[in-house]
Amino acid sequence: xxxxxxxxxxxxxxxxxxxxxxxxxxxxxxxxxxxxxxxxxxxxxxxxxxxxxxxxxxxxxxxxxxxxxxxxxxxxxxxxxxxxxxxxxxxxxxxxxxxxxxxxxxxxxx
Amino acid sequence: xxxxxxxxxxxxxxxxxxxxxxxxxxxxxxxxxxxxxxxxxxxxxxxxxxxxxxxxxxxxxxxxxxxxxxxxxxxxxxxxxxxxxxxxxxxxxxxxxxxxxxxxxxxxxxxxxx
Numbered sequence: 001x002x003x004x005x006x007x008x009x010x011x012x013x014x015x016x017x018x019x020x021x022x023x024x025x026x027x028x029x030x031x032x033x034x035x036x037x038x039x040x041x042x043x044x045x046x047x048x049x050x051x052x053x054x055x056x057x058x059x060x061x062x063x064x065x066x067x068x069x070x071x072x073x074x075x076x077x078x079x080x081x082x083x084x085x086x087x088x089x090x091x092x093x094x095x096x097x098x099x100x101x102x103x104x105x106x107x108x109x110x
Numbered sequence: 111x112x113x114x115x116x117x118x119x120x121x122x123x124x125x126x127x128x129x130x131x132x133x134x135x136x137x138x139x140x141x142x143x144x145x146x147x148x149x150x151x152x153x154x155x156x157x158x159x160x161x162x163x164x165x166x167x168x169x170x171x172x173x174x175x176x177x178x179x180x181x182x183x184x185x186x187x188x189x190x191x192x193x194x195x196x197x198x199x200x201x202x203x204x205x206x207x208x209x210x211x212x213x214x215x216x217x218x219x220x221x222x223x224x
Contacts, residue, residue: 004152006152008150032210034212036215041198041218041220042217042218043114043116043200043215043216043217043218044153044200044215045215046212046213046214046215049212051210088152088153090152095166096143096158096165096166096207097143097155097158097166097168098143098145098153098155098202098213099155100152100153100154101152102150102151102152103150103151103152
């Protein structure tokens with residue numbers, strides 16, 4: 001079983017749609033949860049960072065963590081074509097490394 | 111922009127050759143981690159350096175080695191290149207070792223081995 005599972009998509013939505021991206025993880029030692037956005041041929045950009053169960057909101061983005069289910073989500077409201085990118089979930093805990101999912105490729109169509 | 115810079119942005123090497131990739135960490139950050147991202151995959155942890163010492167290593171062979179300098183910049187060296195080493199190599203810097211510190215990535219170096 002992989003430490004972090006993420007559906008690679010691709011996911012295609014119309015502009016203005018609500019997007020839901022999800023990951024599951026297997027190790028309860030993971031205590032810190034991140035979402036990165038990666039545009040084509042660029043490095044990952046940190047979008048959201050949280051370390052507790054519940055919701056964290058930043059503008060159009062909401063990160064949700066459910067530690068009991070080992071499930072993390074990212075919601076994007078009023079999606080824009082500029083949101084088209086690959087979204088990577090990452091977890092950390094018990095060691096120095098970030099463990100990433102495979103990434104979900106999102107396309108928002110005008 | 112994160113303030114983490116990597117060089118070169120891309121390069122092509124022949125199988126069996128050696129390569130050195132460079133990373134300048136964000137100002138105030140003393141910890142640098144290196145990741146390998148194959149096409150269509152998430153980044154995989156190679157190793158981390160903290161104050162010039164290796165502080166953890168992922169499942170990569172010894173031909174992957176690194177250095178960190180007193181100014182906290184870092185190098186990743188790969189010997190005896192193999193075709194499967196073709197990937198985007200990412201450097202991430204953070205302000206310390208605490209678990210809850212955030213990591214900020216550079217734009218990466220795209221290595222192609224032919």
